[in-house]
Amino acid sequence: MIPILLKILKTGIVSEPAPLPDEALHTGAARIQADILARLGRALAIRQVDAGSCNGCELEIHALNNPYYNIEGQGIKFVASPRHADMLLVTGPVSKHMERALRIAYEATPEPKLVVAVGDCGCTGGVFGESYASCGRVANVIPVDVAVPGCPPTPYAIMQAILTAIDAKSMAKEPPMDADGRR
Amino acid sequence: MRIAGLPLHYVAIGSAFPAARARVTPAQWQEAARLVHEAGQRLVALWGADERDRGAGFSVYAAYATKDGLVVTELALPAEDPRYADLSGLFPAANRMQRALFDLLGVRAEGADDERPWLRHAAWPADTFPLRRDFDAAAIRDNPQEQYPFVRVEGDGVHEIPVGPIHAGIIEPGHFRFSVVGEKVLRLEERLGYTHKGIDKRFESFAIADGHRLAGRVSGDSTVAYAWAYAQAAEAACGVAPPARACWLRALFLERERVANHLGDLGALGNDAALGFAMAQFSRLKEDWLRLNGDIFGHRFLMDAIVPGGAARDLDATQAERMVRQVQSIEAEVLAMHDIYDEHAGLQDRFLTTGRVTSDLARRLGLAGLAGRASGQAFDLRADFPAKPYDELEVRKVTLPGGDVAARAQARFEEIAESLRLIGAILLRLPAGEIATALPVPAPGAFGAGWVEGWRGEVLVALEAGEGGMIRRCHAHDPSWQNWPIIEHAVMGNIVPDFPLINKSFNLSYSGVDC
Numbered sequence: 178m179i180p181i182l183l184k185i186l187k188t189g190i191v192s193e194p195a196p197l198p199d200e201a202l203h204t205g206a207a208r209i210q211a212d213i214l215a216r217l218g219r220a221l222a223i224r225q226v227d228a229g230s231c232n233g234c235e236l237e238i239h240a241l242n243n244p245y246y247n248i249e250g251q252g253i254k255f256v257a258s259p260r261h262a263d264m265l266l267v268t269g270p271v272s273k274h275m276e277r278a279l280r281i282a283y284e285a286t287p288e289p290k291l292v293v294a295v296g297d298c299g300c301t302g303g304v305f306g307e308s309y310a311s312c313g314r315v316a317n318v319i320p321v322d323v324a325v326p327g328c329p330p331t332p333y334a335i336m337q338a339i340l341t342a343i344d345a346k347s348m349a350k351e352p353p354m355d356a357d358g359r360r
Numbered sequence: 361m362r363i364a365g366l367p368l369h370y371v372a373i374g375s376a377f378p379a380a381r382a383r384v385t386p387a388q389w390q391e392a393a394r395l396v397h398e399a400g401q402r403l404v405a406l407w408g409a410d411e412r413d414r415g416a417g418f419s420v421y422a423a424y425a426t427k428d429g430l431v432v433t434e435l436a437l438p439a440e441d442p443r444y445a446d447l448s449g450l451f452p453a454a455n456r457m458q459r460a461l462f463d464l465l466g467v468r469a470e471g472a473d474d475e476r477p478w479l480r481h482a483a484w485p486a487d488t489f490p491l492r493r494d495f496d497a498a499a500i501r502d503n504p505q506e507q508y509p510f511v512r513v514e515g516d517g518v519h520e521i522p523v524g525p526i527h528a529g530i531i532e533p534g535h536f537r538f539s540v541v542g543e544k545v546l547r548l549e550e551r552l553g554y555t556h557k558g559i560d561k562r563f564e565s566f567a568i569a570d571g572h573r574l575a576g577r578v579s580g581d582s583t584v585a586y587a588w589a590y591a592q593a594a595e596a597a598c599g600v601a602p603p604a605r606a607c608w609l610r611a612l613f614l615e616r617e618r619v620a621n622h623l624g625d626l627g628a629l630g631n632d633a634a635l636g637f638a639m640a641q642f643s644r645l646k647e648d649w650l651r652l653n654g655d656i657f658g659h660r661f662l663m664d665a666i667v668p669g670g671a672a673r674d675l676d677a678t679q680a681e682r683m684v685r686q687v688q689s690i691e692a693e694v695l696a697m698h699d700i701y702d703e704h705a706g707l708q709d710r711f712l713t714t715g716r717v718t719s720d721l722a723r724r725l726g727l728a729g730l731a732g733r734a735s736g737q738a739f740d741l742r743a744d745f746p747a748k749p750y751d752e753l754e755v756r757k758v759t760l761p762g763g764d765v766a767a768r769a770q771a772r773f774e775e776i777a778e779s780l781r782l783i784g785a786i787l788l789r790l791p792a793g794e795i796a797t798a799l800p801v802p803a804p805g806a807f808g809a810g811w812v813e814g815w816r817g818e819v820l821v822a823l824e825a826g827e828g829g830m831i832r833r834c835h836a837h838d839p840s841w842q843n844w845p846i847i848e849h850a851v852m853g854n855i856v857p858d859f860p861l862i863n864k865s866f867n868l869s870y871s872g873v874d875c
Contacts, residue, residue, distance in 0.1 A: 180696070180699065180700050180703070181637055181700060184637075184641065184696065184697075184700070185637065188640075188641070188644070191644060225529075225530045226526055226533075227526075227530075227531070227532050227533050227555070228533075229533075229554070229555045229556075229557055229871075230532070230555070230580070230871065231577040231578065231579060231580035231871045232532050232579060232580045232581050232869065232870070232871050233577065233580025233581070233583065233661060233663070234580070235530055235531065235532065235580075236580065236581060236624075236661065237660075238530050239530055239624070239643075240643070240646075240647060240650070242639075242643065243640075243643035243644055243646070243647045244640050244643065244644050244647075245644065245647050255529075255530060257528035257529070258528070259526075269555070270557060272483075272554065272555050272556055272557055272874075273481075273482065273483035273500075273556075274481045274482065274483055274553060274554045274555070274556055274874075275525065275533055275554050275555065277482075277505070278525050278526055278533065278554070282526055303577075304562075304573055304574050304577055305557045305558070305559070305562060305577075306562070307498070308497050308498060308557075308558045308561065308562065309483055309484055309490055309495075309496075309497055309498070309499060309500065309501060309558055309561070310483050310490070310556050310557050310558030310561075311557050311558060328577075328663060329580065329661070331654075331660065
């Protein structure tokens with residue numbers, strides 16, 4: 178026990194500040210009303226769905242739980258069922274074989290049913306494109322609120338996309354600027 | 361490289377490792393398999409191609425690891441009712457490869473007792489085959505879902521637990537059907553194929569010089585291993601060799617990939633045994649490791665860092681120094697964690713004897729890679745058939761007898777230590793010079809193969825050139841093909857709550873086998 182405690186003490190707290198939302202990540206489909214998001218705040222439950230990815234994006238989503246990003250510290254946690262989730266975090270080009278499962282997961286998710294598409298494949302189909310086996314981007318199968326490109330996107334970028342999806346202010350047409358003049 | 365006892369006309373595959381291929385008759389096809397099996401050697405991969413556009417029928421290929429290298433046997437099949445002799449009786453791992461080959465190409469393994477579909481669910485009907493050249497890859501076919509005939513376990517108190525395809529964690533999709541009594545698992549049956557993205561077909565639309573991007577995304581966690589195997593295959597087909605510095609950089613990337621994955625797995629194994637502290641520590645170390653990749657090479661997982669003809673990323677002396685310092689600090693931290701793991705009674709209680717695959721079972725079923733080495737199967741391409749620069753590095757092969765979760769965890773600790781040593785040696789001896797050479801356009805029909813010991817096991821890429829520098833056929837094989845069926849054996853008699861721990865201790869790729 179003592180080596181564990183010493184290790185914890187020596188490591189200290191390595192968590193870093195979270196990114197600011199980025200309205201450019203919105204897909205333009207403003208389905209969710211700002212007041213609902215405001216009520217949701219940052220207590221968010223996410224169901225991650227790999228709809229056909231190469232598992233690269235999963236590596237970075239896993240990294241969100243490491244002490245540097247400490248996503249639970251933001252009030253965000255990953256849950257085991259879509260029925261417990263406010264948001265689906267979907268990776269991959271949607272394979273034909275996962276199309277049905279993804280639709281069922283989406284239907285099982287209660288409102289507000291936020292969807293974040295992760296990675297180049299989730300955004301466009303990526304190197305796999307559309308074919309007999311691939312439906313291409315996530316938006317070809319279910320409505321998408323926020324899409325974050327990258328192969329894979331960094332944990333920081335994924336966290337930013339998640340925070341953007343639940344940030345009521347970034348939904349407005351003219352978002353307020355922050356102190357550095359960033360929207 | 362030849363199959364002892366079988367005279368064949370071998371053609372060398374100009375590869376970075378000893379390799380040859382030979383055309384065989386149907387009788388030789390069976391004889392080759394029998395002799396390889398008898399010698400205690402192994403089947404690496406099985407694939408096929410449509411040759412009807414060349415006035416022939418189909419081809420089916422079997423790649424074997426023999427005592428002195430890779431042997432690829434190639435059997436021509438007729439255009440009408442193509443069949444070849446079943447290999448799964450000798451090599452159980454061939455079962456799913458043969459079923460996948462039928463789903464994709466419509467060539468049948470004669471004498472196989474399991475002919476259920478494997479990769480085909482509902483994306484295409486049973487009478488069309490994506491890898492046939494007259495198959496329109498762009499056309500969408502909506503085929504109804506079919507009932508998959510799982511094997512039923514009968515008896516008093518037996519019930520089924522179906523899990524997936526979407527699992528209760530951040531993990532790839534697949535379906536597991538447990539037959540249990542109380543908590544005890546009587547039988548597990550896997551049903552994969554959910555992430556089938558049509559990669560083999562997709563390769564046909566890629567130029568050889570560009571195919572590493574797709575190969576590097578067959579299984580993202582092994583992107584370096586795939587890109588290197590693909591580059592070896594492309595270079596063999598084009599008849600070029602990469603510059604020395606590129607070879608050393610490739611090994612550097614591969615060892616960094618191995619360490620990154622082993623760090624992640626060790627944390628997850630601790631976590632699955634309820635030691636959250638371990639997850640926090642190892643995921644922190646992995647993040648440090650990946651950040652340095654990002655800082656120096658511009659990509660955390662080194663995707664596209666290996667290209668046909670060489671490497672696309674390099675490092676300078678200052679960066680090398682920084683990496684040496686990181687290796688030293690990670691080494692000390694992993695050693696400390698290793699002690700904590702060894703001393704932690706609760707953890708050892710969960711690890712020891714759990715998910716055991718004995719050496720004998722591993723040998724009979726062909727358990728590959730890291731999991732194989734943790735069950736006494738002493739195969740590691742870096743030591744057995746060392747490609748440049750491993751021929752100068754004397755890789756120490758980690759082999760353990762245990763075969764349980766504890767042995768697979770221990771193997772990771774030992775392999776991290778060896779990889780850190782290798783990284784240090786590579787940084788010390790990295791030769792100067794160019795990092796890439798131009799890739800000439802190969803003659804249509806030129807063949808190449810790549811064979812790389814990734815962190816999970818051996819990755820094989822076979823490639824045939826088409827017209828104008830395009831890919832005619834490319835097949836990428838993941839070691840998970842060998843190991844998935846063996847998890848079904850490893851969980852027998854264990855309790856259901858230990859399944860995640862056992863599964864994680866293998867950490868197999870879904871995307872890599874669904875392709």
